[in-house]
Amino acid sequence: MITDFRTIDIVDKAFKEVAAKKEKFKPTTVFKLLPLETDVGTLLAVDPNDLNSEELRNNREDYLKELARDNTQLLLNEVWELPSERVDDVIVAKLPKPKYLLPRELPVPKPKPLTKYQQYALKKGLPLKKTKKHKMNVTWDEILKKWVPNYGYKHAQAEKERETVIEVPDNVDPMTDMFAKKEAEKRERVSKNEFQRLRNIARAANIKVPHVGVPAVESRLKPDQLELAAVASKSATASAGVFQPSISADKTLKSWAKPPGVPKQKLKPVSGRAEKEINLNILEDVMRHRGSGGVSEKAVNRQIAQEQRQVHAEKMKSRKKGRGGRTGGGKGGKKGPKGGKDFGGKGVKAGKVGKGGKKGKGKR
Amino acid sequence: MPFIQRVKRPVTAKGRRILLKKQPRFVEFPKQTMYVRGKKANALTMDCMKEIYQLKKPGGLLFTKKHDILPFENVGLLENYSQRRGASLFIFASSNKKHPHSLIFGRTHDHQLLDMVELEIEAFKSIKEFKTEHVAVGLKPCILFAGEDFQTSYDHKRIQNLLVDMFQREVVTDIRLQGLEHVIMFTAADDKIFLRNYRVQLKKSGSRIPRVELEEIGPAVDFRIGRKKLATEDLFKSACKQPTSIDPKPKKNIRTDAFGSKLGRVHMTKQDVNSLQTRKMKGLKKSYAERKEQRSKKKSASK
Numbered sequence: 001m002i003t004d005f006r007t008i009d010i011v012d013k014a015f016k017e018v019a020a021k022k023e024k025f026k027p028t029t030v031f032k033l034l035p036l037e038t039d040v041g042t043l044l045a046v047d048p049n050d051l052n053s054e055e056l057r058n059n060r061e062d063y064l065k066e067l068a069r070d071n072t073q074l075l076l077n078e079v080w081e082l083p084s085e086r087v088d089d090v091i092v093a094k095l096p097k098p099k100y101l102l103p104r105e106l107p108v109p110k111p112k113p114l115t116k117y118q119q120y121a122l123k124k125g126l127p128l129k130k131t132k133k134h135k136m137n138v139t140w141d142e143i144l145k146k147w148v149p150n151y152g153y154k155h156a157q158a159e160k161e162r163e164t165v166i167e168v169p170d171n172v173d174p175m176t177d178m179f180a181k182k183e184a185e186k187r188e189r190v191s192k193n194e195f196q197r198l199r200n201i202a203r204a205a206n207i208k209v210p211h212v213g214v215p216a217v218e219s220r221l222k223p224d225q226l227e228l229a230a231v232a233s234k235s236a237t238a239s240a241g242v243f244q245p246s247i248s249a250d251k252t253l254k255s256w257a258k259p260p261g262v263p264k265q266k267l268k269p270v271s272g273r274a275e276k277e278i279n280l281n282i283l284e285d286v287m288r289h290r291g292s293g294g295v296s297e298k299a300v301n302r303q304i305a306q307e308q309r310q311v312h313a314e315k316m317k318s319r320k321k322g323r324g325g326r327t328g329g330g331k332g333g334k335k336g337p338k339g340g341k342d343f344g345g346k347g348v349k350a351g352k353v354g355k356g357g358k359k360g361k362g363k364r
Numbered sequence: 365m366p367f368i369q370r371v372k373r374p375v376t377a378k379g380r381r382i383l384l385k386k387q388p389r390f391v392e393f394p395k396q397t398m399y400v401r402g403k404k405a406n407a408l409t410m411d412c413m414k415e416i417y418q419l420k421k422p423g424g425l426l427f428t429k430k431h432d433i434l435p436f437e438n439v440g441l442l443e444n445y446s447q448r449r450g451a452s453l454f455i456f457a458s459s460n461k462k463h464p465h466s467l468i469f470g471r472t473h474d475h476q477l478l479d480m481v482e483l484e485i486e487a488f489k490s491i492k493e494f495k496t497e498h499v500a501v502g503l504k505p506c507i508l509f510a511g512e513d514f515q516t517s518y519d520h521k522r523i524q525n526l527l528v529d530m531f532q533r534e535v536v537t538d539i540r541l542q543g544l545e546h547v548i549m550f551t552a553a554d555d556k557i558f559l560r561n562y563r564v565q566l567k568k569s570g571s572r573i574p575r576v577e578l579e580e581i582g583p584a585v586d587f588r589i590g591r592k593k594l595a596t597e598d599l600f601k602s603a604c605k606q607p608t609s610i611d612p613k614p615k616k617n618i619r620t621d622a623f624g625s626k627l628g629r630v631h632m633t634k635q636d637v638n639s640l641q642t643r644k645m646k647g648l649k650k651s652y653a654e655r656k657e658q659r660s661k662k663k664s665a666s667k
Contacts, residue, residue, distance in 0.1 A: 025570040042532050043544075046524070047510040051553055064560050065578055068549045071508045072564060073576040076544060080573045084541065092538045102529050103473050103603035105395055105452040106388035 028077060030070045038075055040082065041098030045075040113204035116196070386450060390607045394534035395471075396451035398425045400442065402458030403432045408465050409457040412488050415583040416455060416467075419548075419561065420531070421501050425449055434458075435468050436591050439477045447475040453530055463590055471529055473595075473603040479526050482590035483557065489584040498581055499546040499563050504533050506544060506564075511552035520552055522594045542566075547578060559585040 037046040047067070055063040084093040114122065121128050138147040141162065148158040166178040202209045221229065235241035374380040399417050401410065417424050433441050435456050442454055452475075456468040463482060470480035491498065507528055513520040531548055547562040563581045566574040595603065617629040650658070 025568060026575050028569045028571065028573045028575050041535070042528065043504060043506045043539075044528060044532070045506070045508050046514060047508070048512070048515050049510075050512050051510060051551070053553065056551075056553055060558075061580070061584075064549065064551060064558060065562070065580060067510055067551070068508060068547060068560065068562055069576060069578045071510065071549070072506060072547050072562070072578060075506055075508070076564075076576055077573055079539070079544065080541070091541045093541055095537055095539050098535055100528060101604050101606075102525065102532075103471070103478060103600065104605070105392050105473065107474050107602075108605060108607040109388040109390065 028073060030073050032070070032074070036071060036074050038078055039098060039100040040075075040078050041096045042100045043075065043079070043095075044100055045071050047071050113200075115200040116203070394423075395453050395529065396423060396425065396449070397453040397455060397530070398427060398442075398445060398449060398451045400427045400431050400433070400445070400454060400456045401429065402456055403430050404460055405430070405457040406459040406465065408485060408488060409459050409467060411490060412485055412583065412585060413455055413457040413467060415491055418491070419583070420533070425451055435470065435480060436482070436593065439470075439480070439593075442470070443472055443475055443477060446472045455530075466590055467587075469526060469530060471526060473599075477593070478595045478599070478603055479522060479593070481523050481526065481592040481594070483587035484590045485585060486556070486588050487584075487586040489582055491582040494580060494582040496563065496579055496581055500543075502533075503543055503546050504536060504539065505531060505546040505548045507531055508547060508549040509552075510549065513552035514550075519592060519594060522600075523557070523589070523592070524550070555589050557587045557589065559583070559587065 032047075032049060034048045037048060038044065051067075052063065079093055079095075082093040082095065084091050086092075118128050120126075135150075138149050140146075141148040141158065143162050144158060146158075149155045166182070168174055168176065168178055199209055234244050237244060374383055397417075397420060399413050401413075405413075414426070417426055427445075431441070433456070435442055442456070446452055446454065452472045454468075454470050454472075456470070457466075458468070459465050463484060465485040466482050467485065468480060468482045471478050509524055509527075514524050515521075527550055545564050547564055549558075549560045549562070551558040551560070561581050561583060562578040565577040565579060567577055569575040594600075619627050621627055
């Protein structure tokens with residue numbers, strides 16, 4: 001019996017404890033008809049359930065707050081499930097990558113186009129970049145007995161100091177200025193490098209660049225270079241070679257060697273039917289300009305002008321006559337021009353002039 | 365020496381760095397927001413915009429001068445600002461007779477307008493009106509959406525995407541659990557969007573997971589959806605395109621042991637060459653006798 005009482009006591013106590021706990025702590029679980037769509041990576045939760053429109057209208061703030069609480073609880077439940085670690089007395093959770101897709105600010109970067117050398121190196125299996133070794137910026141100059149920078153500040157100065165004399169080789173004209181020659185060669189190298197750099201940029205941007213031309217430094221030109229030089233010289237006129245007579249080498253020139261800036265001539269279709277149509281069009285064009293009846297417009301105009309002149313001359317004659325005798329006739333003549341302007345019939349004109357005269361008579 | 369027309373390159377290292385920063389990159393910086401004051405923005409819209417600016421602090425570019433822009437007529441100037449300032453999100457405050465008290469939320473992709481939506485303020489309750497403690501500056505908020513419109517309507521879905529873009533701050537890999545303090549909720553109902561802000565209070569629940577209680581902190585805004593200009597599906601898709609090289613494929617057969625030395629598996633077990641299927645030919649076909657023998661072998665083996 002005693003033991004029975006004891007067990008009842010324990011059970012009672014346990015029930016009470018659970019009830020107290022329930023009172024003290026509210027649950028962390030939330031019931032939803034449809035589960036939330038969450039993306040823990042962006043800390044985002046979308047509630048697909050329908051809203052209670054009546055509550056939303058009458059008791060909006062409390063309803064929204066309650067809704068927010070439930071959804072936050074569900075989202076944070078998921079966050080608390082994530083693997084976490086303690087860093088400096090703070091618990092940090094590892095967030096997964098966001099799943100929710102957002103547009104980027106700028107498009108994905110495109111790979112840098114290869115330069116012409118890089119393409120060549122790739123084809124030949126050469127290293128794309130020279131392996132970088134640690135290089136000193138200065139070298140010991142035995143002649144000057146000092147450290148000279150490899151490039152840049154004080155490099156040129158040291159070069160000048162060292163090379164006070166340059167030997168003129170046997171195969172070169174003894175009167176050449178070797179210093180000027182050296183400088184010119186360097187300038188040429190720099191320009192060539194710059195041109196190649198620009199050409200690489202142009203190729204990357206898909207812009208067509210005219211051919212380089214013939215390098216000025218090389219002593220002897222190769223056959224294709226000669227060919228190119230011929231074309232270049234032909235096009236080097238004010239009219240870009242349009243009025244230049246053809247050179248015999250033209251026939252053998254390659255298509256790429258065409259002078260830059262001169263558009264390619266488009267070939268017409270050669271089928272018989274198309275050709276006939278083109279020719280007919282030309283014929284029609286010619287005929288249209290000639291006017292009807294095989295008489296040109298110019299000739300007709302000339303005829304009309306001549307007639308007008310005749311009429312005018314006649315008019316002047318009659319006027320002179322009128323002045324001598326009847327003055328009214330002159331007046332009538334002045335009124336006449338209406339008739340005079342009309343080129344319709346030649347015969348009527350004279351009559352009209354006469355009419356005018358009659359009218360004048362009537363007024364009198 | 366003839367003058368060489370060079371392709372313009374930045375002269376100083378600083379200039380080079382600035383240009384480099386503006387170039388597209390695989391992993392992008394968090395998006396910046398411009399807050400632009402329209403020509404006729406009134407106190408209400410300005411207050412609302414400034415409080416959103418305060419919510420999203422630190423960061424953001426507040427343009428307090430008046431700007432004579434009508435974004436729905438000509439967005440070019442905003443795109444220009446976006447390019448110059450390197451900010452792809454914008455909020456534009458304006459108020460006129462036709463569209464009163466409106467905030468225009470928008471974003472650009474590649475300095476071209478992507479999405480833009482006009483939200484007219486119907487009710488606004490400032491942060492100052494809530495006599496509670498505000499959340500700390502710079503915390504990553506939890507973003508909640510509710511309402512069936514966000515599920516059914518195509519436009520609402522895009523607006524949701526824009527709002528997430530606007531308020532999510534930046535992508536992080538670690539988060540302090542006690543720092544989950546700020547909740548932003550958007551609720552859509554009858555062409556309206558309710559913006560509510562809450563502060564999270566974590567209470568003991570008797571288990572490891574805490575019980576969440578919320579306290580409203582403001583600003584609380586009721587928006588009515590006005591005009592919108594959303595990107596076409598194709599443009600949006602191309603704007604969302606992610607680089608493939610961000611997470612390279614895991615390398616097979618390579619591992620490092622406890623001492624940090626790299627181990628690779630070069631050989632598998634010996635392959636059974638006899639059972640290998642080679643090219644099928646009539647000449648190599650087994651004869652009837654061979655097949656019979658094989659069958660009998662199998663039978664005896666199974667017995």
